[in-house]
Amino acid sequence: MGSKNLGRNLRLALVALFACLFVAGVTFKSGAQQTAGAGQPQQPPRQQPSSDVPAEQVFKNIQVLKGMPSDQLQPTMEFMASSLGVRCDFCHVVQQFEKDDKDHKQIARRMIQMQLDMNSRYLANLGGERISCYTCHQGRSGAPHLPRLPFAAPERAAGAPGGQPPAGGAPGAQPGAPAPQGGQAATGGAPGGQTAAQAPRPTAEEVLAKYVAAVGGREAIAKLKTRVMRGTREGARGGAAAYEVTFADPDKLYIVAAIPAQGQQPAGELRQGINGATGWTTNARGARELNAAELAELRNVSRYLMPIKVAEPFPQMRLVGRGRVGDATAWVLETKPAPNVRQLFYFDQQTGLLLRQLTVRSLFLNDVPEQVDYEDYRDVDGVKMPFTVRTSGTNPNNPFTIRKFTDIKANAPVDAGVFVMPAAPKP
Numbered sequence: 001m002g003s004k005n006l007g008r009n010l011r012l013a014l015v016a017l018f019a020c021l022f023v024a025g026v027t028f029k030s031g032a033q034q035t036a037g038a039g040q041p042q043q044p045p046r047q048q049p050s051s052d053v054p055a056e057q058v059f060k061n062i063q064v065l066k067g068m069p070s071d072q073l074q075p076t077m078e079f080m081a082s083s084l085g086v087r088c089d090f091c092h093v094v095q096q097f098e099k100d101d102k103d104h105k106q107i108a109r110r111m112i113q114m115q116l117d118m119n120s121r122y123l124a125n126l127g128g129e130r131i132s133c134y135t136c137h138q139g140r141s142g143a144p145h146l147p148r149l150p151f152a153a154p155e156r157a158a159g160a161p162g163g164q165p166p167a168g169g170a171p172g173a174q175p176g177a178p179a180p181q182g183g184q185a186a187t188g189g190a191p192g193g194q195t196a197a198q199a200p201r202p203t204a205e206e207v208l209a210k211y212v213a214a215v216g217g218r219e220a221i222a223k224l225k226t227r228v229m230r231g232t233r234e235g236a237r238g239g240a241a242a243y244e245v246t247f248a249d250p251d252k253l254y255i256v257a258a259i260p261a262q263g264q265q266p267a268g269e270l271r272q273g274i275n276g277a278t279g280w281t282t283n284a285r286g287a288r289e290l291n292a293a294e295l296a297e298l299r300n301v302s303r304y305l306m307p308i309k310v311a312e313p314f315p316q317m318r319l320v321g322r323g324r325v326g327d328a329t330a331w332v333l334e335t336k337p338a339p340n341v342r343q344l345f346y347f348d349q350q351t352g353l354l355l356r357q358l359t360v361r362s363l364f365l366n367d368v369p370e371q372v373d374y375e376d377y378r379d380v381d382g383v384k385m386p387f388t389v390r391t392s393g394t395n396p397n398n399p400f401t402i403r404k405f406t407d408i409k410a411n412a413p414v415d416a417g418v419f420v421m422p423a424a425p426k427p
């Protein structure tokens with residue numbers, strides 16, 4: 001299946017089939033382009049953000065984030081804004097990001113410096129997990145200095161006479177276990193938490209084998225050659241719009257996404273494709289090839305969307321403990337697909353199905369999470385597929401996207417022409 005690149009990802013990533021992520025990386029990209037300062041004729045051309053060029057060489061007024069890879073500026077800004085529950089203009093004169101006209105930007109600089117200092121001095125005290133803007137701000141611009149009274153009475157540990165710690169916390173918890181994500185982590189107290197907590201710990205291989213079986217088995221997965229998924233995509237501001245994804249082995253992807261009218265922008269349509277080693281996208285002006293970063297982003301989308309065959313064995317996967325997703329208790333497996341990236345996979349202890357995938361990127365300043373939740377598994381030709389996929393991240397302009405599929409067809413005939421980049425329009 002597919003290029004070397006994808007093959008490697010497959011081996012590292014695990015997983016059978018599930019569906020999609022991001023607005024095909026669109027919101028994020030347009031932000032990055034906007035902020036890169038490109039296309040302002042009076043300025044000398046600047047370098048494109050990338051992982052090996054520091055921010056101060058791409059942007060104009062970097063004082064405390066010197067040395068940060070420039071391609072981390074956009075996700076770092078998004079994380080800061082979301083952690084404070086604000087938009088970019090809280091700190092910036094929009095379109096003039098280098099200006100220091102707003103007090104909040106100056107305060108933020110001091111906060112960044114404070115945070116860098118704290119993390120460099122006290123990391124050991126912090127259990128190795130860095131403090132972030134979110135640690136103190138938790139989605140509010142002002143961080144409270146005093147608690148608001150009255151406090152709620154802390155609950156007694158259920159089923160723990162004599163002050164024993166609750167069942168469920170201890171056996172699953174270990175250093176490096178998944179940090180609580182919105183109170184969904186492994187601390188027992190679940191309905192039936194007692195039994196779940198007492199369930200013997202399986203190995204990572206056993207969790208994955210149960211998943212493959214739950215999805216339909218290795219053979220059924222191997223038979224999937226093409227997939228056409230139709231439904232809608234909806235962002236945090238609503239406006240569900242038609243969305244269609246087509247896959248073909250090897251390494252072919254085609255997305256058609258309707259874009260609803262927004263303000264003065266008329267409704268439109270976005271088409272994107274991967275055709276082996278290259279990728280492309282369209283907009284109102286025509287088609288163009290994707291650059292390396294954009295292609296990587298789209299491959300990332302495709303990885304969530306694509307039926308992925310489980311490779312054996314999984315030396316990189318390890319069981320880190322229990323987690324909660326909604327009402328379900330899950331086994332959590334961890335893998336490190338890259339030095340600064342870790343991924344957690346939450347498998348339902350009961351059904352064996354994948355409920356959540358959490359990717360945490362350790363950036364220069366903060367650890368930035370990105371989450372995919374899978375719901376509504378239904379049978380398609382002997383293989384269970386999630387018909388609802390929710391992706392969420394730290395972009396304040398689009399905190400989450402929900403894809404709901406109404407129709408998924410496996411192995412339907414697919415016109416190979418759709419994966420090829422459309423001809424550029426006449427000027």
Ligand code: HEC
Nearest residue numbers: 035059060061062063064065077081088091097098108109
């Ligand atoms: C809480 C305040 C805050 C928020 C919110 C914020 N920024 Fe920033 N931004 C800063 C600070 C501080 C710097 C300068 C960092 C430094 O000096 O190292 C900066 C720098 C930048 C730069 C570099 C400008 C240059 O050329 O020097 C860009 C671009 C940028 N931000 C974009 C954004 C975008 C886009 C958003 C919204 C997603 C955003 N920022 C949200 C505080 C903020």
Ligand code: HEC
Nearest residue numbers: 080104107108111112115131132133135136137141142143
């Ligand atoms: C250790 C806790 C802590 C961390 C970490 C932290 N802050 Fe703060 N921040 C505070 C507190 C407390 C205040 C309120 C200060 C005051 O009242 O003068 C504050 C205030 C601010 C304000 C002013 C808000 C307003 O409405 O006036 C900004 C902007 C800000 N922080 C940005 C950030 C950013 C960006 C980060 C991450 C890079 C960050 N902070 C990390 C504790 C923190």
